[in-house]
Amino acid sequence: MAQFWKPGTERPPLLDDEEGILLYSASRSSSSGYNHVSIEKQRQRLPVFRYRTSILYLVETHATTIIVGETGSGKTTQIPQYLKEAGWADGGRVIACTQPRRLAVQAVASRVAEEMGVKLGEEVGYTIRFEDLTNRDLTRIKFLTDGVLLREMMEDPLLTKYSVIMVDEAHERSISTDILLGLLKKIQRRRPELRLIISSATIEAKSMAAFFHNSKKRRGLEGEERGPKTEPAILSVEGRGFNVQVFYAEEPVPDYIQAIVSTVMSIHDQEPMGDILVFLTGQDDIDAAVQLLTEEAQNNGKPSSGLVVLPLYSGLSRADQDLVFSPTSRGKRKVVISTNIAETSLTLEGVVYVVDSGFSKQRFYNPISDIENLVVAPISKASARQRAGRAGRVRPGKCYRLYTEEHFVKEMSAEGIPEMQRSNLVSCVIQLKALGIDNILGFDWPASPSPEAMIRALEVLYSLRVLDDDAKLTSPTGFQIAEIPLDPMISKMILASNQLGCSEEIITVAAVLSIQSIWISARGQQKQLDEAKLRFAAAEGDHVTFLNVYKGFLQSGKSSKWCNKNFVNYHAMRKVIEIREQLRRIALRIGLVLKSCESDMQAVRKAVTAGFFANACRLEAFSHSGMYKTLRSSQEVYIHPSSVLFRVNPKWVIYHSIVSTDRQYMRNVISLDPSWLLEAAPHFYQHQQANSIPH
DNA sequence: GAGCACTGC
The missing domain is CATH 2.40.50 (OB fold (Dihydrolipoamide Acetyltransferase, E2P))
Structure with a gap:
């Protein structure tokens, strides 16, 4: 059994993407009827409210303000409203707030619309891929994914309609957030009246401030006192999470699956009720741990019989994923064994105990071989804190780390390597080129990618005839490919299909290739899945097989029953239809002719x-x-x-x-x-x- | 005869 000890008192900062939304709904349901608290009162109770004046002052006087906010501080929902109340949306201007994930955009926008008592899509709106709930004349506060804002820059490079842009969850350092930060810094020089708010975790705040600190004076302003200060302001806002007690392993753990089983069993035997969330690396380990734990719980007699063990990863069917959200019956304790999906993307209520393996699967890109690998690697301190914070949402919790404190202090890096430095950069480079950034190698990034990766991306784009000898976008090919929101190799295939007379078929292939998988993940039913695949199999290969599946899906009337019968993932197919529809519109816009080659698979x-x-x-x-x-x-x-x-x-x-x-x-x-x-x-x-x- | 962390346009 793993042994833990408690080193002093650590209170992990609780970072969260939902930003107090769940706290709102909890207080709403508990106060329904007799103890009604007005929305205005609720807003004033949020930690961020005390900082309202300071925030408005800093935004007024500084080009960039960095807000460090913990879970439930209310920054995402409140700051845009404060800005609007202070007049930043007057005269037809718009306040933007970006999020890394679609779900967060929708959730925050509808909460803010509700607080303001307006209809979503009017004064408050949101834009995500496939869905634009904004009104050109009415919308004053707009939530959007950072990827969408980047796309908007292709139409309006200076983002002129926005008076303030708040980049939320910037510490996650996704590729699109990093590109966006680099470009916003450039825009600031041309638009001194633009204000930026960067929301970030503690560790990142200083490096973010250093990045935005513009040592170069703006032209025409030397010696003059007007305009905001270029040095960024930093403001911290406390959160509302509960205290989480952290325990470390006394000795390095030789087998973390075994350690998880014993740790979960001892929590279950010794600790008061409350659900357990376990962080593991991937599907294989998770399935193994679920099985071991289930057996252990059955063998262990009555104290352990109340365990409900559930896996959680994105490859699960929707129904299986939803199981982790269903309430456990009285006297039962839920144990969810999850990938990183539960670290930021999904929030489980009722978790009081977290068990952290200290590892996750991470993508690494090798520019020499041009191959991306998924590797199990130690997580960062920031990630460990985020995981621990998941235990403190409903009441004080406990986090058991399956590594020593020495390992945490000495071996784990403060923050993870930004995605930008772990990925193939082809899409990123073409986007910058399309925005007129010629000197890609000299671009001012929050974290510079390796020159090798940059050069490899330029080479690939050159070979695709997207860039010419001077590394400029070719016309029309380069510009057309930049318009299509897919990997440039897929976009090039679409352009070629125009000449070959098979664009209808190829946009279907492109849509399928840009999602994870169209098949149901069929553990234990492998044979049936293989047999189902054979019904669609084409001698030419997988791409043509996809066309057969798509045809079958359409002929079934887009039926979910048909999908289940054929081991096809219904949600994936709905997504294929959506992406295909978007590609069809873009194809027409950039002047392609949609044509079917019927059965000419050679085309x-x-x-x-x-x-x-x-x-x-x-x-x-x-x-x-x-x-x-x-x-x-x-x-x-x-x-x-x-x-x-x-x-x-x-x-x-x-x-x-x-x-x-x-x-x-x-x-x-x-x-x-x-x-x-x-x-x-x-x-x-x-x-x-x-x-x-x-x- | 074997294996897919997670987002996003």
């Missing part, structure tokens, strides 16, 4: 080749193990067993992506004729023609 395969020529592979001549080598760099790769071409092993294939485990597996594969490579990308393959491509 479809050629279009795929036009976008993904760099991912072409050849089967090794004497290989019976299905080994392929990439044409570009002679890397050893294999067709993933989930592909319809697994064991079919056509001589030439193109893959959509690589999953690396013990081998490099190609996911989503299509066969091709190698002569198409020269047709699609002569510049890329000419020099290889002599030795590798037959003609």
Whole structure:
């Protein structure tokens, strides 16, 4: 059994994306009827209210204000209202507040509309992909995802309609937040009247302030006293979370699944009621832990019989995910074993105990091989605090860390590596180019990506004929591709389909490729899933198989029953329809002609080749193990067993992506004729023609 | 015959 001790008194700051929304709803339900508290009273009770005047003063006098706010401080819902009350939305101007996630945008916007007593979509509105609930003439406070605001910059690079832009959850450091921060800093120089509010966690506040501290004086303002101060202001607002007591393992834990089982069992046996949330890395570990714990609880006789053990990860069906939100019956204790999804994206009420493995799966990008890997790695201190905070939402809680305090203090980094420094930058570079940022290598980022990754992205875009010899966007190809909100290789495939007469089919393929999976994750029902797949399987490969599934879905009248019968994920298919519809509109806007090639799958395969020529592979001549080598760099790769071409092993294939485990597996594969490579990308393959491509 | 942290446009 794992042993813990308590080091002094640590009170983890509680960061949360919902920003007190749940506290509101709790007080509403408890006060319904006799103890009614007016919305105005509720607003005044929030910690942020005490800082109203200071915040307005700082925003008035500083170009950038950094707000450090903890859970339930109310900053997200209140600050935009304070700004509006102070006149920042007068004269047709708009106050913007960005969020990293769609759900948060919707939740916060509807709460603010309710508080202001206005109809959502009028004075208060929101915009997320596929959904614009704003009114050009009426909306004064607008919530949106940071990705949407970036897209808006393509129409209006200086974001002229906004008087104040609040970037919320900036400490999460997503790629779009970082690009946005870099661009907003540039806009500030051109628009001294614009005000920025950056909401951030404690650790990040100083580096954020340093980033926005503009040492260069603005032209025309030297010696003059007008205009806001360029040095950012920092203001801290306390939260409303409960105290969480933190315990560390005495010794390093050799097997964290086993440690989780014993820790959960001892909490269950010794601690008062309250649900347990366990953070693990991925599906495999979670399923193993759920099974072990369930067995343990059954063997352990009566004190443990009240455990309800549930897994939580994004690959679960919607129904299985919803189980973790259903209330437990009296005398039962819920144990949810989760990935990082419960760290920020989903909030579980009723959690009093958190068990933290100290690890998560993180993406790392290798610009040399151009491959992104998922690796189990230690989390940051910030992440550990965030996890602990999940125990203090309803009452004081406890957090059990399955690592030593020494490890926490000495080994764990203060904050995680920003996504920007762990990713392929192709989409990011094209977006900046489209905004007229020519000197990509000299761009002022909150965290600079490696030059290798930048150069690799420029190379890929050059090979796609998106950038010319001077690294400028080509016309029309480069500009058209920048308009399409997808990976540039997919966008290039769409453009090619226009000439090949198969755009109707290719936008379907593009929509399917841009979501996780269209199949139901079928643990334990693998055989049935494989059989279902065979009903749609096409000899050409996975892309054509997707077209068959899509056709079947339409013929069924978009039926969820049909989906379940065929192991197709109904929610994924709804998303495919939405994305496809958006792509259709964009295609028409950029001047493409929508045309079906009917049953000419050669056209479809050629279009795929036009976008993904760099991912072409050849089967090794004497290989019976299905080994392929990439044409570009002679890397050893294999067709993933989930592909319809697994064991079919056509001589030439193109893959959509690589999953690396013990081998490099190609996911989503299509066969091709190698002569198409020269047709699609002569510049890329000419020099290889002599030795590798037959003609 | 094997494996997919999480967002977002």
